[in-house]
Amino acid sequence: MDISLENSLALLIIRLSGGAFVDFHFKDQPLNPISFQDSGNLAFHGHFLCFDRWGLPTEGEKANGFDPHGEVNTQEWVLLEEPHKKEGKARLTMRCKLPMGGLQLTRTVELDKNKPVFRVVEEIKNLNKYGRMFNIVQHVTIAPPFLDQETLIDNNTEKGFEDRLDGTMDQDKVSFKWPEANHKGKIISLRQFQNVWPLVSSFVFSQNSKYGWVTASNPEKKLLLGYVWETKDYPWINFWRSMKSGKPSAYGMEFGTTGLHEPYPVLAKKGKIFDQSIFAFIDADEVISKSYTAFLAKIPNNYQGVADIIVEDNSIVVKEKNGQHQDIVYQLKLY
Numbered sequence: 001m002d003i004s005l006e007n008s009l010a011l012l013i014i015r016l017s018g019g020a021f022v023d024f025h026f027k028d029q030p031l032n033p034i035s036f037q038d039s040g041n042l043a044f045h046g047h048f049l050c051f052d053r054w055g056l057p058t059e060g061e062k063a064n065g066f067d068p069h070g071e072v073n074t075q076e077w078v079l080l081e082e083p084h085k086k087e088g089k090a091r092l093t094m095r096c097k098l099p100m101g102g103l104q105l106t107r108t109v110e111l112d113k114n115k116p117v118f119r120v121v122e123e124i125k126n127l128n129k130y131g132r133m134f135n136i137v138q139h140v141t142i143a144p145p146f147l148d149q150e151t152l153i154d155n156n157t158e159k160g161f162e163d164r165l166d167g168t169m170d171q172d173k174v175s176f177k178w179p180e181a182n183h184k185g186k187i188i189s190l191r192q193f194q195n196v197w198p199l200v201s202s203f204v205f206s207q208n209s210k211y212g213w214v215t216a217s218n219p220e221k222k223l224l225l226g227y228v229w230e231t232k233d234y235p236w237i238n239f240w241r242s243m244k245s246g247k248p249s250a251y252g253m254e255f256g257t258t259g260l261h262e263p264y265p266v267l268a269k270k271g272k273i274f275d276q277s278i279f280a281f282i283d284a285d286e287v288i289s290k291s292y293t294a295f296l297a298k299i300p301n302n303y304q305g306v307a308d309i310i311v312e313d314n315s316i317v318v319k320e321k322n323g324q325h326q327d328i329v330y331q332l333k334l335y
Contacts, residue, residue, distance in 0.1 A: 005083055005090040005109065010116035010296060014109065018073040019096055020048035024225075026116060026296060033216065033225040033296075036143035036250045047294075048073055050137040050254070051124075052101040054238075055261045064100065068261070069139070071098040072105070080106070088113035102128035103282070116296040117316075117330050124288045131283040133264055137238065137256030138292065140227060142216050147248050149194050152305040154179075154321075155214040155253075157237060159274060160203030163261050171202075171260065171273045178203060191305065193241055193248040202238045202259035204276045205231045212237065213309040214253045215318070217299055224299045224328075228309055228316060229255060229292035235276050255292070297328045 002022065005012045013023035022045050025032045038044035050069040057066035065071075081093035090111040097104045104125040111118045126132065142151070157178045161171040176182065179191040181198070188195050205212045212231045217224040236259035240252035257280045259273055260266070267279045282288055297318065304321040311317075318328035 003079065003083060003092060005092060005111040005118070007090060007111055007113055007115075009114065010111070012109070012111055012118055014092075014094070015045065016077045016079065016094065018045070018048060018075070019077045019094065019107070020045045020073070022046040024118070024294065024296065026223075026298070029223065029298070031146055031221055031223055033142050033146040033223065034140065035146070036141035044069075044073065044139075044141075047138065047140045050135070050139050050256065051105060052098055052103050052134045052136070053264070054135045054137040054254075054256060054258050055267065056263050058263050058265065061263075066100065071101055072096055075099075086110075097127070101134070102126065102132075103134060112332055115330050115332060117293060117332055118295075119291065119293050121289060121291040124282060124290070126282045126284055126286050129284050131281060131286070133268070133279045133281055135256060135258040135279055136290070137254050137258065138227075138234070140214075140253045140255070142225065142251050142253070143249065144247075146216070146218055146221060146223065146225075147193070147251050148218065148220075149192060149248060150220060151192065151216055151218045151248075151251070153191050153193075153214070153216055153239070153251070153253065154306040155203070155237060156205065156209060156212060156308065157203035158206040160201055160259075161273070162198045163200040163202045163238070163259070165200060165261055167262060167266060169266075169270055175274070190239070193243070193251055196243050198241070200238060200240050200261060202236060202261075204259060204274045205235055205237070207231070207235075207276070211309070211311050212255060214255065215306045215309070216251070216253065217303055217305055219299060219301050219303040222299055222301055224297040224303070224306075224318075225294070226297070226306070226309065226318065227253070227255065227292055227294050228311060229290075233290040234292070236278075295330060300325055
């Protein structure tokens with residue numbers, strides 16, 4: 001079952017089976033940037049969630065039914081509040097419980113009354129009588145036709161590494177700074193998906209940055225998708241790239257609490273990368289709240305990409321590289 005929120009400009013669709021955001025588009029420009037769908041698992045669609053983990057289960061966990069994205073995408077979410085208007089904004093509340101993991105997530109979504117902007121607040125509650133490690137990653141996945149070799153990816157990360165997914169522990173030693181990486185003696189720009197390598201890369205935000213952000217802009221399609229959040233909630237962002245027949249087929253912009261796609265024993269042994277923790281902890285009966293804001297924007301066909309996003313005075317200001325055009329400014333009440 002799909003649930004929608006809408007205003008005069010935009011439509012947002014959320015799927016209760018698995019809880020993914022499957023469509024977010026302008027009403028007069030119906031290009032959906034988060035159109036990704038995994039043919040092998042229909043729950044992996046658009047912007048889906050990885051919770052209570054982002055990484056392979058142990059052999060014992062796998063035998064009991066855990067997969068690398070946790071249980072959340074296999075569950076039917078329950079609507080606690082049907083879509084309704086509050087102070088002119090379209091709003092709903094939904095909840096998911098993880099039967100094996102013993103965690104509960106309550107999500108409130110609010111679409112601005114007259115802007116292509118939605119805000120998400122998610123409360124994580126530990127239903128267990130013991131504390132435990134966990135991770136949560138927002139798996140935002142863009143796909144064609146919005147995604148192509150000219151789509152520009154920008155963010156304000158500090159440094160990162162290639163996540164080789166092989167249990168190695170030397171991520172601190174082999175690092176690169178966005179947007180360039182050295183691969184076999186060749187400098188590759190990560191802003192555009194024009195090379196197969198790297199399959200997965202992970203980046204940390206500066207601990208001096210209050211906000212993290214990521215954008216994908218396609219000037220030819222005249223569309224930009226962006227996300228903003230507090231780095232205390234999500235200090236990492238991971239990029240997963242899939243190419244078929246030499247063309248981009250999917251690009252994951254996955255911001256979360258970890259930057260290492262490995263089982264919990266490996267995360268516990270490693271502890272931190274670049275002095276940033278790679279797992280979270282929640283005590284018995286504890287409730288932890290995390291939030292983020294997503295937005296669309298129309299851009300000109302010669303847009304240069306995003307240089308910075310500034311959050312201040314209840315405004316999101318998107319500044320273009322080289323400053324050829326006016327800033328994109330959304331004034332809204334931030335939680």
